[in-house]
Amino acid sequence: MFATVQGEAEEPRQKNALAVDVSPLGPYSLAVSARGAGDASRRFRAGELTTLIESENGLELVRARQRPDGSVTLSASTERGLERLRFQLALDDDHSAFLQRFADDPLLAASLRNLRGLRPIRLATVAHALLRALCGQLITAREARSIEARVIHRVSPRDSVSGLYASPTQERLAALSPAELCRLGLAPKRAATLVRLCRTLDLERLRELPPNAVFARLARERTVGPWSIGVLFLEGLGRYDRGLVADLGLVKLYSVLAGRWVGEAETGELLARYGEWEGLASVYLLQGSRRGLVPLGRGALDVRTAARAVRRPLATERGIDSAR
Numbered sequence: 001m002f003a004t005v006q007g008e009a010e011e012p013r014q015k016n017a018l019a020v021d022v023s024p025l026g027p028y029s030l031a032v033s034a035r036g037a038g039d040a041s042r043r044f045r046a047g048e049l050t051t052l053i054e055s056e057n058g059l060e061l062v063r064a065r066q067r068p069d070g071s072v073t074l075s076a077s078t079e080r081g082l083e084r085l086r087f088q089l090a091l092d093d094d095h096s097a098f099l100q101r102f103a104d105d106p107l108l109a110a111s112l113r114n115l116r117g118l119r120p121i122r123l124a125t126v127a128h129a130l131l132r133a134l135c136g137q138l139i140t141a142r143e144a145r146s147i148e149a150r151v152i153h154r155v156s157p158r159d160s161v162s163g164l165y166a167s168p169t170q171e172r173l174a175a176l177s178p179a180e181l182c183r184l185g186l187a188p189k190r191a192a193t194l195v196r197l198c199r200t201l202d203l204e205r206l207r208e209l210p211p212n213a214v215f216a217r218l219a220r221e222r223t224v225g226p227w228s229i230g231v232l233f234l235e236g237l238g239r240y241d242r243g244l245v246a247d248l249g250l251v252k253l254y255s256v257l258a259g260r261w262v263g264e265a266e267t268g269e270l271l272a273r274y275g276e277w278e279g280l281a282s283v284y285l286l287q288g289s290r291r292g293l294v295p296l297g298r299g300a301l302d303v304r305t306a307a308r309a310v311r312r313p314l315a316t317e318r319g320i321d322s323a324r
Contacts, residue, residue: 018082019075021067026094029117030066033089037121039145040152040165041128052159053084053124054166059159064089090119090238098240098277106295107257108281111288120234120283124167126203128152129236131168133228134190147185151176154184174198193223207237215242226268234279243271243278249286252307256296261311 034044042051049064055078062076062085072091076082086092099116102108123129131151136144155172156165173194181191197203206214211233218224218232226245233242244250246264254270255261274281288294289303300306 017075017077018079019073020082021071021073022086022091023071024089024091024094026096027099027116028066028070028072028091028119029115030064030072030089032115032118033121040149040156041124041167042121042164049089049121050162050164051085051088051124052162052164052166053081054157054169055080055084059157059166061159061162061164084124087238088122088124090122093119093238093240095119095240095277095280098280101277102274102281108284108288108294110293110295111284111291114291114293115284115287118284118287120280122238123235125169126206126232126236127170127173127198128167129232130197130203131173131194132235133224133231134194135186136231137187137190137223137225137228143185150184151181151186154180170198170203189223193221197221203236206232211237211239211241226265230279230282234283240280241276241278243268243274243282244286245271245282247282247286249289249303250282252303253285253289253294253296255310256298256300256303256306259298259310 030049031047034049037049038044042049044050047065051062053060053062057078057080060077060081062074062081064072064074064085066072072089074082074085074089076085099112103112105112123132132144132148135148135151139147151173152165152168155176156168158165176195178188178191178195181194182188186194201217214233214237215229218229226242227247230242230244230247233239234244245268247267250267250270251262251264254267257270270285271278271282285294292301294303296303296306298306300309
């Protein structure tokens with residue numbers, strides 16, 4: 001079942017554009033979903049998401065804006081552009097069952113009420129998701145996005161009007177050497193893995209394969225851990241059944257809830273209760289904890305502050321400077 005197309009928009013936002021109003025299946029908020037989703041290939045400004053995609057016909061700017069009635073106006077130059085934008089926004093992926101099933105969950109309830117229209121925005125290519133998944137390991141989000149942007153600037157074409165770059169394709173990334181990626185900031189082992197996977201796997205076809213088969217194949221890679229697989233599933237494949245295990249934000253949250261500093265793998269226990277929805281649950285837990293929507297107990301109001309308090313005794317016990 002797909003979201004319904006209500007007809008052409010009256011005012012296309014680009015010359016000779018195709019434009020349609022689409023009613024998303026289930027609750028949907030572009031403003032909530034696109035918040036913080038900006039990168040080298042897209043931006044969200046004044047209520048409009050603009051992204052640059054590349055196809056056999058060249059570069060194409062596609063745009064989305066949500067109307068007061070909840071429908072989303074999509075505009076592009078081609079039918080293929082509309083189709084790809086529709087997938088990136090997850091307009092057809094109704095998550096009402098998730099909202100209903102966990103409406104009374106002690107950790108998720110407030111987040112589901114306040115962020116019910118949230119769905120992760122997807123990347124235009126699986127190759128871009130793989131790049132993001134490998135860039136984001138063991139460093140800060142700011143550093144990861146900086147490395148990702150440098151790689152994209154190196155390999156992808158740029159639209160001179162918008163200043164946006166197309167998401168990197170598998171072929172463009174495969175043409176780089178690991179040494180070049182290292183010069184752009186990617187760690188050597190991750191650089192080698194990125195190049196090898198881009199040269200040996202049909203990454204875009206992963207969207208068509210059974211999820212368990214995809215997970216099993218990726219899990220064989222020593223440098224592709226559970227967090228990276230979660231990123232690939234959520235932002236590349238558009239699936240909700242693999243969570244962001246070992247995400248630092250979840251480590252902090254679970255540590256506060258447990259009253260002790262937990263290991264990265266233990267976040268898998270936190271997410272396991274959500275079954276086939278653990279990917280989406282991880283997104284709601286992270287977004288909710290940042291907004292103070294996840295009850296922490298023990299009078300704690302802020303995850304970061306509470307997490308530092310939990311970790312401090314551990315640092316002292318190990319003889320580590322707790323100010324680090």
